[in-house]
Each structure stands twice: as C-alpha cells, then as structure tokens.
Amino acid sequence: MKSKIMAVAVALGLALGLGMGSASVSAEDLKGLRGAAVNTPDKAPETFRVQDGVKLERAYRQQPPLVPHTTDKYEIDLKVNQCLRCHEWPYSDQEKAPKISDLHYLDRNGVRQDTVNGNRYVCTQCHVSQVDAKPLVENKFQPAAINR
Ligand code: HEC
Ligand code: HEC
Incomplete structure (x- = not known):
C-alpha cells in the first residue's frame, strides 16, 4: 500500500513537472514513435x-x-x-x-x-x-x- 502511494506521488510529480515545462524535459526533447519531436506537425x-x-x-x-x-x-x-x-x-x-x-x-x-x-x-x-x-x-x- 505504501509503495502504491509512493508510485502515485512520483507519477503526479512527473506529470506536474512536464505540465509546467520543467527545465529538464521540453516538448522538443520528446520523440514519438515516428522519430520526430511530439509537437512536430504531422503529414x-x-x-x-x-x-x-x-x-x-x-x-x-x-x-x-x-x-x-x-x-x-x-x-x-x-x-x-x-x-x-x-x-x-x-x-x-x-x-x-x-x-x-x-x-x-x-x-x-x-x-x-x-x-x-x-x-x-x-x-x-x-x-x-x-x-x-x-x-x-x-x-x-x-x-x-x-x-x-
Ligand atoms: C487462409 C487464407 C485464405 C482465406 C481466409 C481466403 N482465401 Fe481465397 N485463396 C487462398 C489461397 C492460398 C488461394 C490459392 C490456392 C487455393 O486455390 O486455395 C486462394 C484462392 C482464391 C481464389 C482464386 C481461385 C482460383 O481458382 O483461381 C479466389 C477467387 C478466392 N481465393 C477468393 C476468396 C474469398 C471470396 C474468400 C472469403 C470467403 C477467401 N478467398 C478466403 C487463401 C485464402
Ligand atoms: C461485384 C462482384 C464482386 C465482389 C462483391 C467481389 N469480387 Fe472479387 N472479383 C470479381 C471479379 C469480376 C473478378 C475478376 C477480375 C476482375 O475483372 O476484376 C474478381 C477477382 C478477385 C480475385 C482474383 C482471383 C484470381 O484468381 O486472381 C480475388 C482474390 C478476389 N476477387 C477477392 C475478393 C474479395 C476478398 C472480395 C470481398 C472483400 C471480393 N473479391 C468481392 C468480382 C467481385
């Protein structure tokens, strides 16, 4: 139970971090399956x-x-x-x-x-x-x- 709460807390922290455009990970750094950054317009x-x-x-x-x-x-x-x-x-x-x-x-x-x-x-x-x-x-x- 305790570890579950920890996992949720970590996930929440990550989500918040990404949402606020934290310094370490920006949308440009995230590559999707097609190999391009996730915010590249798709053809x-x-x-x-x-x-x-x-x-x-x-x-x-x-x-x-x-x-x-x-x-x-x-x-x-x-x-x-x-x-x-x-x-x-x-x-x-x-x-x-x-x-x-x-x-x-x-x-x-x-x-x-x-x-x-x-x-x-x-x-x-x-x-x-x-x-x-x-x-x-x-x-x-x-x-x-x-x-x-
Ligand atoms: C599991 C694979 C498979 C499925 C599913 C299948 N077929 Fe075939 N079909 C074949 C193969 C392999 C051949 C060529 C060898 C043979 O005659 O069985 C063929 C041959 C044919 C031919 C050519 C027959 C000839 O004498 O030239 C036709 C037309 C055809 N299939 C139509 C269908 C239709 C319509 C369906 C769906 C109801 C269907 N097939 C489902 C594998 C499949
Ligand atoms: C309105 C009639 C019609 C329907 C519906 C139809 N076909 Fe055909 N099919 C034909 C005719 C006519 C040919 C002969 C080639 C041509 O002139 O296009 C053919 C050719 C084929 C061949 C090539 C057989 C060979 O020996 O090379 C396959 C395979 C085939 N059809 C599969 C299908 C499948 C799978 C479907 C359903 C998804 C389907 N057909 C639905 C009329 C039809």
Whole structure:
C-alpha cells in the first residue's frame, strides 16, 4: 500500500513537472514513435491507389491471389459476406468472377464442407487489394520462380 502511494506521488510529480515545462524535459526533447519531436506537425499519410483491372502475378505457388478490384465497400461479418455474393458458386458464374477454390471448403481436419469454412471466411485476412505502394523497407525479395 505504501509503495502504491509512493508510485502515485512520483507519477503526479512527473506529470506536474512536464505540465509546467520543467527545465529538464521540453516538448522538443520528446520523440514519438515516428522519430520526430511530439509537437512536430504531422503529414497526412500517403494514400495508395488500387490497381484495378491489372493482374499481378503470384510471387510463389501458395500465394493467395491479390484482389484486382477495391474491397473497402464489401462487408464481412457474422451475418453477411459480400465477397461470396460474387465469388461463390453459382453467383460466380452469373457475375463472371473467379470461383473460390475447393480448398476454401475444407475444415481444419481436411473434411469437405458444403459452405465456406470458418477458417477461410474472413477473405481479406489473406486476399488484399493490389495497390501502387512502395516497399516499406528496402529489400531484395524475388518471386520464387526467378530463384530456381
Ligand atoms: C461485384 C462482384 C464482386 C465482389 C462483391 C467481389 N469480387 Fe472479387 N472479383 C470479381 C471479379 C469480376 C473478378 C475478376 C477480375 C476482375 O475483372 O476484376 C474478381 C477477382 C478477385 C480475385 C482474383 C482471383 C484470381 O484468381 O486472381 C480475388 C482474390 C478476389 N476477387 C477477392 C475478393 C474479395 C476478398 C472480395 C470481398 C472483400 C471480393 N473479391 C468481392 C468480382 C467481385
Ligand atoms: C487462409 C487464407 C485464405 C482465406 C481466409 C481466403 N482465401 Fe481465397 N485463396 C487462398 C489461397 C492460398 C488461394 C490459392 C490456392 C487455393 O486455390 O486455395 C486462394 C484462392 C482464391 C481464389 C482464386 C481461385 C482460383 O481458382 O483461381 C479466389 C477467387 C478466392 N481465393 C477468393 C476468396 C474469398 C471470396 C474468400 C472469403 C470467403 C477467401 N478467398 C478466403 C487463401 C485464402
């Protein structure tokens, strides 16, 4: 109990110290996660354009194909999965959209189900829209086929 009171007192002291711009720590000295002082005005993050209609090749055999259209308007929750409205048979034929593969119907024991299995229900967990984003860090990644 005593140590708790001490901790609160120390925290309060620190907060007051900072609030009054104490000599030891000023806002310029405090660096945020982005590496700049916390009071530096922030730039709005860059937005990326979805590469609609372009088909980027897969970089390795097991890769979930990238989505060649925007997906932000399609709802996925317990009751609704709007991706299925185009990608599940028979809608896939009507919408001329690629049919989700049979692997999406296997449960975790490999048993085939009649509906998309829960482990592949949240489509955007694996399939993301193609965007014109630059790599976050410099890297030497090469598609698997090129390395062979
Ligand atoms: C209105 C119909 C429609 C909806 C809804 C839709 N798609 Fe598509 N999707 C298509 C069509 C059509 C294509 C074929 C490529 C094209 O012309 O854009 C496609 C292509 C794809 C592909 C590429 C498949 C391949 O073999 O390369 C993926 C992956 C995909 N969609 C995922 C999704 C996901 C995930 C959602 C939900 C967030 C979704 N789609 C919602 C119509 C739709
Ligand atoms: C756990 C990851 C995962 C999830 C979740 C997932 N997929 Fe896939 N998907 C894959 C992989 C991997 C492939 C490529 C291999 C295969 O066919 O399974 C694929 C392939 C596809 C294809 C291309 C099929 C073809 O024959 O070209 C479509 C379309 C697709 N998925 C749509 C969806 C939709 C719609 C959902 C949501 C209902 C979904 N996926 C959920 C991993 C996933």
